Amino acid sequence: MQKKSSLRIGILEGDDIGHEVVPASVEIAKAAAAASGMQIEWIDVPIGRRALDTHGHTMPDGTLETLGQLDGFILGPIGHREYPKVPEAINPHPILRKRFDLFANVRPTRSFPGIGCLHDDIDMVIVRENNEGFQPDRNVVMGSGEFRPTHDVTISVRVITVEGSSKVARAAFEIARSRRKKLTLVHKNTVYKLGCGMFVDSCYEVAKDFPDVEVNEVIVDTMAMRLVRDPQSFDTIVTTNMFGDILTDEAAGLVGGLGMAPGLCIGRGSIAMAQATHGSAPDIAGKGIANPFAMIESTRMLFDWMGHHHKIDSALEMSRIMKAGIDQALSDPATRTPDIRGTGTQRQMIDGILKGMGEAHAHA
Numbered sequence: 211m212q213k214k215s216s217l218r219i220g221i222l223e224g225d226d227i228g229h230e231v232v233p234a235s236v237e238i239a240k241a242a243a244a245a246s247g248m249q250i251e252w253i254d255v256p257i258g259r260r261a262l263d264t265h266g267h268t269m270p271d272g273t274l275e276t277l278g279q280l281d282g283f284i285l286g287p288i289g290h291r292e293y294p295k296v297p298e299a300i301n302p303h304p305i306l307r308k309r310f311d312l313f314a315n316v317r318p319t320r321s322f323p324g325i326g327c328l329h330d331d332i333d334m335v336i337v338r339e340n341n342e343g344f345q346p347d348r349n350v351v352m353g354s355g356e357f358r359p360t361h362d363v364t365i366s367v368r369v370i371t372v373e374g375s376s377k378v379a380r381a382a383f384e385i386a387r388s389r390r391k392k393l394t395l396v397h398k399n400t401v402y403k404l405g406c407g408m409f410v411d412s413c414y415e416v417a418k419d420f421p422d423v424e425v426n427e428v429i430v431d432t433m434a435m436r437l438v439r440d441p442q443s444f445d446t447i448v449t450t451n452m453f454g455d456i457l458t459d460e461a462a463g464l465v466g467g468l469g470m471a472p473g474l475c476i477g478r479g480s481i482a483m484a485q486a487t488h489g490s491a492p493d494i495a496g497k498g499i500a501n502p503f504a505m506i507e508s509t510r511m512l513f514d515w516m517g518h519h520h521k522i523d524s525a526l527e528m529s530r531i532m533k534a535g536i537d538q539a540l541s542d543p544a545t546r547t548p549d550i551r552g553t554g555t556q557r558q559m560i561d562g563i564l565k566g567m568g569e570a571h572a573h574a
Contacts, residue, residue: 214520216249219512220276220283222257226490228286229260230498231505234560235284235484238532239509241564245571246527248513253280257302258288267298274309281520282482282512286505289490304348307340312475312483313374314381315340315454316511319441319461319471322540325550327465329441335389336447336461337382338454340475342374345451370405370450375412381476382448383420389445393417395427396449396457409450430457437461458487466550469501472508474515482515484508498556501547506563507536531567538566 219239223232236252243250255276262268268290277283285306293299306312315338321327341348346355349369358364386393395413399406410427417425428436430453436443437460449457462471468488475483486504494500510532517525539545545562546552554562 214281214522216251217281217516217520217522217525218251218253218279220253220255220280222255222283222285223260224286224490225258225260225289225292226287226492226495227500228258228288228490230495230500230556231486231502232284232286234502234556235505235509237560238506238535238563238567239513239528241567242513242528242531242535243524245531245567246524248522248524248528255283257285259293259299262293262299268293268300269302269305274305277306277310277481281480282484282516284484284505284509284512287486287488287490289492292492301347304341304345306483307475308348310481310483311341311477311479312481313339313341313478314378314476315458316381316385316474316476317454317458317461317471317487318507318511319458319465321465322470322537322550324543325466325470325540325546325552328438329464332441332465334441334444334447334461335385336449336454336458337378337385338449338458339374339378339451341451342369342371343451344368368402368405368452370408372408372412375409375450376416377478379413379416379448380419382446383416383423386423386446387420391422392424392445393426394433394444394447395425396430396433396447396453397427398430398453400429406450413448433457434460437464462487469504469547469549472504472511474508474511476515480519482512482519484512499547499549500556501549502556502559503536503540503550506532510536531570532563534570535563535565535567538569539563 223229256270261270290301318335321332349355355367397406462468471487473485473487486508513525514529539562543552545554545559
């Protein structure tokens with residue numbers, strides 16, 4: 211792979227608070243890039259309700275083609291539940307994940323002092339399979355994974371494949387190897403003997419390539435309980451799509467809520483997508499109080515991933531500077547938003563991160 215000296219990054223603001231937290235993330239990333247010497251071309255790409263109003267579609271013609279020419283992109287929260295019931299108003303999430311084979315959703319959970327975490331010393335990563343499972347909008351090529359043969363019966367199909375399970379397992383093993391070399395497989399093969407059985411068997415097959423990583427298993431309902439009781443005992447977790455969707459929201463609740471829940475979608479290709487896991491929160495949009503942490507941290511994760519994937523030292527330096535600023539802002543109630551026991555506004559949190567970044571760069 212040829213070493214890159216610059217990056218092209220897409221900006222997709224999404225809906226509602228996305229028009230606040232995505233520009234905040236870009237502002238902070240630009241400051242970190244200037245400090246590290248990273249050359250970035252930023253490209254605005256239309257998506258969501260604003261794109262429907264201006265281009266006639268929530269996924270306008272040319273959006274996917276533009277994204278395919280980029281190194282990565284930042285996707286803001288999508289409020290598709292509030293879209294008008296017209297054919298042009300579609301949910302872009304599954305399309306982006308399938309188009310760019312973003313099969314692994316990497317969701318870290320970390321506790322910070324003073325923000326209202328239920329436990330101290332939580333530091334784990336849940337790797338969720340992204341493109342199969344029960345989600346009907348992404349698990350078949352044509353048609354839907356849900357159908358209603360009679361008025362009184364609905365059938366939902368869960369799709370599990372060796373390929374899909376093996377891909378997400380390998381991504382999780384690589385993450386575990388870079389951390390504390392401990393991977394937990396979460397499933398329910400006691401009931402879903404074929405589906406979860408295939409997932410577990412595929413994970414153990416991949417495990418042969420990672421003899422240095424310790425592997426254990428936890429049944430999903432037990433995992434839900436243990437996340438509440440002893441989350442510190444886990445490091446890296448891999449699971450199927452729906453189980454991961456539920457467990458990551460539970461994990462976010464341990465550390466201050468969805469405002470503290472970043473995410474990065476990755477695949478085997480060179481494109482990655484930063485995507486916070488919270489919704490678009492129309493009830494607080496425009497009030498200047500939306501917590502920007504999850505989107506900013508997702509963006510930091512994007513540049514950290516690119517730094518390692520493309521071997522770009524300045525991208526790794528960007529990540530280091532951003533982390534220092536984030537940690538400093540979260541340590542002070544005056545630069546935290548109210549949802550995490552702060553007294554600051556969104557702008558004050560952004561300014562606190564920028565100040566902390568400047569100090570980190572000055573002392574580097």
